[in-house]
Amino acid sequence: MNYDLLIQRVIVIDPSPEGIRVQAGQDILIQGPRIAAVQPTGQVDPAAAARVISGDGMVAMPGLINTHAHAAMVLFRGSAEDVPIEEWFNEYIWAMETNLTPEDIYWGTMLAAVEMIESGITAVADHYFEMDLVAEAFVAAGLRAHLAWAMFGQHPREELDRTAAFAARWHGAAEDRIRVWMGPHAPYTCPFEFLQEVAREARRLGLGVHIHVSETAGQVQASLERYGLTPIALLERAGLMEGQLLCAHAAHATPEEISLMAAHRVGVAHCPKTFLKLAAGIAPVITMRQAGIPVGLGTDGAASNNTLDLLEQMRLAALMQKHEHQDARALPLPEALTMATWDGARALGEEERLGRLAPGYLADLILVRLDGAHVQPVHRVEAALVYSVRASDVDTVIVNGKVLMEGRRLLTLNKAEILRQVQARADRLVQRAHGRRLQIYR
Amino acid sequence: MNYDLLIQRVIVIDPSPEGIRVQAGQDILIQGPRIAAVQPTGQVDPAAAARVISGDGMVAMPGLINTHAHAAMVLFRGSAEDVPIEEWFNEYIWAMETNLTPEDIYWGTMLAAVEMIESGITAVADHYFEMDLVAEAFVAAGLRAHLAWAMFGQHPREELDRTAAFAARWHGAAEDRIRVWMGPHAPYTCPFEFLQEVAREARRLGLGVHIHVSETAGQVQASLERYGLTPIALLERAGLMEGQLLCAHAAHATPEEISLMAAHRVGVAHCPKTFLKLAAGIAPVITMRQAGIPVGLGTDGAASNNTLDLLEQMRLAALMQKHEHQDARALPLPEALTMATWDGARALGEEERLGRLAPGYLADLILVRLDGAHVQPVHRVEAALVYSVRASDVDTVIVNGKVLMEGRRLLTLNKAEILRQVQARADRLVQRAHGRRLQIYR
Numbered sequence: 001m002n003y004d005l006l007i008q009r010v011i012v013i014d015p016s017p018e019g020i021r022v023q024a025g026q027d028i029l030i031q032g033p034r035i036a037a038v039q040p041t042g043q044v045d046p047a048a049a050a051r052v053i054s055g056d057g058m059v060a061m062p063g064l065i066n067t068h069a070h071a072a073m074v075l076f077r078g079s080a081e082d083v084p085i086e087e088w089f090n091e092y093i094w095a096m097e098t099n100l101t102p103e104d105i106y107w108g109t110m111l112a113a114v115e116m117i118e119s120g121i122t123a124v125a126d127h128y129f130e131m132d133l134v135a136e137a138f139v140a141a142g143l144r145a146h147l148a149w150a151m152f153g154q155h156p157r158e159e160l161d162r163t164a165a166f167a168a169r170w171h172g173a174a175e176d177r178i179r180v181w182m183g184p185h186a187p188y189t190c191p192f193e194f195l196q197e198v199a200r201e202a203r204r205l206g207l208g209v210h211i212h213v214s215e216t217a218g219q220v221q222a223s224l225e226r227y228g229l230t231p232i233a234l235l236e237r238a239g240l241m242e243g244q245l246l247c248a249h250a251a252h253a254t255p256e257e258i259s260l261m262a263a264h265r266v267g268v269a270h271c272p273k274t275f276l277k278l279a280a281g282i283a284p285v286i287t288m289r290q291a292g293i294p295v296g297l298g299t300d301g302a303a304s305n306n307t308l309d310l311l312e313q314m315r316l317a318a319l320m321q322k323h324e325h326q327d328a329r330a331l332p333l334p335e336a337l338t339m340a341t342w343d344g345a346r347a348l349g350e351e352e353r354l355g356r357l358a359p360g361y362l363a364d365l366i367l368v369r370l371d372g373a374h375v376q377p378v379h380r381v382e383a384a385l386v387y388s389v390r391a392s393d394v395d396t397v398i399v400n401g402k403v404l405m406e407g408r409r410l411l412t413l414n415k416a417e418i419l420r421q422v423q424a425r426a427d428r429l430v431q432r433a434h435g436r437r438l439q440i441y442r
Numbered sequence: 443m444n445y446d447l448l449i450q451r452v453i454v455i456d457p458s459p460e461g462i463r464v465q466a467g468q469d470i471l472i473q474g475p476r477i478a479a480v481q482p483t484g485q486v487d488p489a490a491a492a493r494v495i496s497g498d499g500m501v502a503m504p505g506l507i508n509t510h511a512h513a514a515m516v517l518f519r520g521s522a523e524d525v526p527i528e529e530w531f532n533e534y535i536w537a538m539e540t541n542l543t544p545e546d547i548y549w550g551t552m553l554a555a556v557e558m559i560e561s562g563i564t565a566v567a568d569h570y571f572e573m574d575l576v577a578e579a580f581v582a583a584g585l586r587a588h589l590a591w592a593m594f595g596q597h598p599r600e601e602l603d604r605t606a607a608f609a610a611r612w613h614g615a616a617e618d619r620i621r622v623w624m625g626p627h628a629p630y631t632c633p634f635e636f637l638q639e640v641a642r643e644a645r646r647l648g649l650g651v652h653i654h655v656s657e658t659a660g661q662v663q664a665s666l667e668r669y670g671l672t673p674i675a676l677l678e679r680a681g682l683m684e685g686q687l688l689c690a691h692a693a694h695a696t697p698e699e700i701s702l703m704a705a706h707r708v709g710v711a712h713c714p715k716t717f718l719k720l721a722a723g724i725a726p727v728i729t730m731r732q733a734g735i736p737v738g739l740g741t742d743g744a745a746s747n748n749t750l751d752l753l754e755q756m757r758l759a760a761l762m763q764k765h766e767h768q769d770a771r772a773l774p775l776p777e778a779l780t781m782a783t784w785d786g787a788r789a790l791g792e793e794e795r796l797g798r799l800a801p802g803y804l805a806d807l808i809l810v811r812l813d814g815a816h817v818q819p820v821h822r823v824e825a826a827l828v829y830s831v832r833a834s835d836v837d838t839v840i841v842n843g844k845v846l847m848e849g850r851r852l853l854t855l856n857k858a859e860i861l862r863q864v865q866a867r868a869d870r871l872v873q874r875a876h877g878r879r880l881q882i883y884r
Contacts, residue, residue, distance in 0.1 A: 077830065307816050383748065
């Protein structure tokens with residue numbers, strides 16, 4: 001056998017540097033974890049491939065890259081609704097998170113993995129606790145994961161050592177599907193000196209840093225009052241822009257901060273549904289893109305976002321930029337598709353191997369059905385993907401050359417057992433009468 | 443048999459006048475076209491029902507009411523993307539619509555009917571052309587439809603006579619599933635005198651009037667310049683508020699116009715996805731609701747909206763009001779669910795028989811699965827429905843007591859044949875080289 005997998009007769013979407021390329025009637029050849037070739041159908045004998053998948057009536061595109069998530073928070077889905085962000089943190093989330101056991105986080109991550117695979121996500125940047133178990137869950141699922149163990153700087157040495165040990169165990173593990181990042185929570189929760197230590201430690205260990213920043217206008221104001229600096233400028237001052245930095249949200253980035261992020265190749269994770277739902281504001285996505293910042297899309301956690309559906313985030317991102325700029329031409333189809341794929345890879349520093357459907361890239365890709373009544377007729381494939389398809393149209397998911405879902409059948413995970421585990425834990429997890437809190441949001 | 447249909451062990455959502463009621467463990471009994479009883483499971487012998495459907499793991503709610511659509515425009519889905527509204531009308535839509543034959547409209551409506559049933563819509567207010575064929579399609583599908591034949595006032599007598607004849611044939615037809623409305627296109631396309639004639643004719647025939655109004659800020663300005671009146675005030679001046687009036691969009695309604703609509707019990711159809719996509723602005727939904735205006739949700743046509751998915755409109759409506767008001771408490775879960783159901787019925791003047799899941803109401807209802815990985819765990823059913831479920835979670839659709847879809851299997855329509863018919867027509871319909879136009883948008 002020359003190839004491990006042949007996908008036949010498919011429409012291929014590739015977010016190339018010259019823009020989105022759409023080519024019908026293609027075969028995709030996969031060898032080990034990589035794409036060997038993308039070429040017009042019929043040039044290779046199907047007998048040369050160990051496995052053949054029909055792409056009839058489907059489009060193949062790079063797997064969706066979720067640049068910011070708290071996977072296990074699916075456990076709190078729908079439990080903190082219609083409340084302002086302060087109340088959401090203090091009265092709900094940070095109270096409920098004290099209920100979590102390591103096993104809860106494992107099973108929550110497993111449920112999130114099912115939801116992400118079923119909606120076409122192939123890589124996720126996850127930011128949470130008990131990350132050894134999170135890594136085990138994602139390895140079992142077959143997903144690619146960039147993992148950051150959340151730190152508040154309450155016990156600096158212990159937190160930094162924990163991440164260093166976690167990185168020693170997991171950075172590059174599972175055929176390099178797992179990468180470790182440092183995860184300081186945010187400039188409004190972590191002391192400045194701790195952020196400086198994180199920056200030094202990140203350089204020493206050669207890790208990137210994944211942090212929340214500038215979520216509300218109030219945070220910007222508070223940072224100015226406390227430090228005389230806006231939050232993203234504070235990250236630069238702490239030395240965090242000297243290495244790879246991924247900023248979740250940056251919804252209230254100032255023009256000066258945008259220049260700073262662009263100059264330091266900082267990535268941004270844009271999570272529009274969470275930000276609409278918590279009424280926190282919408283990031284200046286177009287301005288950031290024009291400055292050259294790679295802006296990927298993220299689902300955030302399901303406690304605020306309610307789904308881990310990157311197609312939904314892509315649609316909202318495009319709709320919201322049109323609305324905010326009052327310009328129907330804003331964030332057109334090719335840019336929305338690029339954000340969900342290659343720009344996500346760029347935000348993670350993975351643009352050399354992820355986010356494109358081209359020879360030499362890792363075989364992280366999905367097949368999406370176009371035959372639904374809600375998608376037909378297809379006058380333009382890009383429009384179908386951005387504005388019509390649903391997560392339920394994702395048919396097949398491949399990561400690192402391995403098929404995780406085919407014909408919507410999960411091949412790596414036992415969904416029934418995962419649902420049973422989660423349901424058995426659900427009621428206990430939302431108890432808040434104990435009065436404990438992980439943190440206080442001010 | 444005492445009952446035609448028994449739905450067992452289901453969670454029932456009813457938008458009652460006192461707010462959304464959620465009751466688990468219920469049986470729903472249906473007799474002919476109406477709901478006979480909603481009661482705790484087990485009080486009636488299943489043998490007393492001709493047909494039994496299990497509601498295990500599902501929620502039953504009133505069927506979704508689509509208060510503004512152009513069903514057959516699914517034919518143009520994805521063909522006019524990322525363009526401003528003037529260009530959308532003049533260069534695309536009104537050029538492509540000259541290609542439509544009556545048969546095209548019939549098959550387009552059939553495809554729309556499939557999409558709407560598959561996404562849980564049970565009633566639709568449709569505004570288009572060749573409405574005899576549209577009525578035939580909706581009757582065949584088993585849907586409930588309020589139909590308006592679009593008029594521009596170019597040939598006033600002919601257009602009014604056509605609607606009168608259409609109403610004579612169809613108003614109250616198909617067991618009263620079909621109702622006829624008058625359909626003047628908009629105050630910016632129809633002469634004022636024609637709107638006055640429509641108002642007189644509507645009173646004479648006892649029909650409601652369904653019109654587009656106040657879609658853009660530019661339209662408001664143009665109306666002031668032309669008539670010295672804002673567009674909705676102009677409708678009142680024309681006499682259109684003396685009978686039942688349904689205003690699609692009203693995105694730029696002024697405070698005075700909101701008072702006027704409230705005083706005359708005018709209904710509004712809110713279509714957020716179209717309005718975001720065309721960057722036309724978002725209606726003051728909360729202000730209108732507080733004034734007492736029934737604001738329903740609409741999908742508009744798929745040429746702008748790309749889907750006919752009312753769950754998506756409900757989600758966007760709630761997210762957008764939170765964003766516009768910068769208040770996470772705005773448009774909370776119960777209000778969003780009510781907009782999609784009973785408020786839609788109120789906007790159509792159908793609140794006495796539609797939009798609730800209660801004894802005496804028409805048996806237009808849907809069953810929605812809650813067992814998806816993207817919905818679990820369910821801490822709050824209302825949150826699951828507004829922020830997590832997808833159209834693909836709609837399992838069963840019942841209209842007028844008749845099952846149109848069960849276990850996602852369509853029982854009234856031949857989807858394969860409909861898709862074949864639409865695909866055979868698709869390429870011809872988007873030709874624009876002929877230079878013809880139905881209308882000019884200024």
